[in-house]
Amino acid sequence: MTFIDKDPTTAIDLIKDGFETAGYICDRHIATSIYLSQKLDKPILVEGPPGVGKTELAKAASEILGAPLIRLQCYEGLDESKALYEWKYGKQLLYTQILKEKLGDLLEDAVGLEQSMDKLHQFGDSFYSEKFLEARPLLQALKSEVKTVLLIDEIDKSDHEFEAYLLEILSDYQISVPEIGTIKAKTKPLVFLTSNNTREMSDALKRRCLHLYIPFPDAALERRIIQTRVPELEENLRNQLVSFVQQLRTQDLKKLPAVSETIDWARTLLLLHAEKLDTDLVRNTLNMLLKFEEDIDNMHSEVPKFIAAAQKEVR
The missing domain is CATH 3.40.50.300 (P-loop containing nucleotide triphosphate hydrolases)
Known part of the structure; x- marks a missing residue:
């Protein structure tokens, strides 16, 4: 860095x-x-x-x-097997099967139970080793x-x-x-x-x-964000839409419009070749900003007032 x-x-x-x-x-x-x-x-x-x-x-x-x-x-319900690691059980089972098939060869030189157990214990660490470990995101970052x-x-x-x-x-x-x-x-x-x-x-x-x-941005910062993310949008319309969104955030809504939704609305207005905010345009696209029908219904009557304030503010 x-x-x-x-x-x-x-x-x-x-x-x-x-x-x-x-x-x-x-x-x-x-x-x-x-x-x-x-x-x-x-x-x-x-x-x-x-x-x-x-x-x-x-x-x-x-x-x-x-x-x-x-x-x-x-x-x-997220746990360590999805976030940290889990064992490759299929590979371990295959290893067990191979070990079982080769068991006679591995123990042919062993005399008695004790020596046989000592030989088998030599393979215990291999069974639970990193080669059998499936790294999930947290372990991937560490490794x-x-x-x-x-x-x-x-x-x-x-x-x-x-x-x-x-x-x-x-x-x-x-x-x-x-x-x-x-x-x-x-x-x-x-x-x-x-x-x-x-x-x-x-x-x-x-x-x-x-x-x-990170709070909701003020109007100046939000204008810079829209200018960066939707640079094709004309300045006057950009200022109007930011002012409108800022007014919406002062209301008692179930979900206040986020910056991501302001960006989506800016792209929508650009797509519709809008030059300024008007009542029909805003009401028809209000679902880009508000995600609950109750909020949309409650704000319909406020749209003309917010548009007038936005246009007055950017003059």
């Missing part, structure tokens, strides 16, 4: 510029967190509402660092010969028990396999954990991570 040995100010500027080049508008707070994560060898716990760019942050980091992205999508970006996505959807499996990795970048021992990271990955705050993370997990909260 070209920034890691620079002075802090220069390094943070390089990170910020690198993310922007990759299409991710990264403020100084985020860039500082990335820098500190690398200097302190600490994972980053990224929290915030859905759709504000938490997952995209890890993807952009992978791109600008030229590091492979290894992603673990969390869900309820990688090159720097990787490890994304543990939506950690809040997993069970409390799963957090315990992560603690050793997050603190020491290693994993203990009972039959083998401790496997340490060959190259420490850059680790991102994302959370939509559907439940509180444990103190033990939080202590091992740098905390980064």
Whole structure:
């Protein structure tokens, strides 16, 4: 990484510029967190509402660092066999069958039960060894010969028990396999954990991570994001749609429109060759921003007022 040995100010500027080049508008707070994560060898716990760019942050980091992205999508019931490792049972069974067929040859020089058992014990370690280990995302990141970006996505959807499996990795970048021992990271990955705050993370997990909260962007930042992601959209319309979305977020909705939905709406308006917001256009495309019919129905009457405010604001 070209920034890691620079002075802090220069390094943070390089990170910020690198993310922007990759299409991710990264403020100084985020860039500082990335820098500190690398200097302190600490994972980053990224929290915030859905759709504000938490997952995209890890993807952009992978791109600008030229590091492979290894992603673990969390869900309820996720366990170590899907996240860390599991044994290749089919290969072990095949090994057992071969051992059974060769058992006579292996024991032909053994005298008595004790010598036979000693010979058999020589093969115990082979049965549970790394050649029979199926690496899942977390172990893949530790065993990688090159720097990787490890994304543990939506950690809040997993069970409390799963957090315990992560603690050793997050603190020491290693994993203990009972039959083998401790496997340490060959190259420490850059680790991102994302959370939509559907439940509180444990103190033990939080202590091992740098905390980064990404809120909904203000109007100025959201305009920059749209300009970067949908550059073909005319400036006046871009300003109007951002103002409209910002007003929507002040309402009591079941789900506030996220940045990803603002981007989708901008692409929709571009596709429809819109030049400005009007009531029919907005009402016909409001489902790009709002995902619950109740929210859409409640906002229909507010559309003309929001459009008038948006047009007045950008004059």
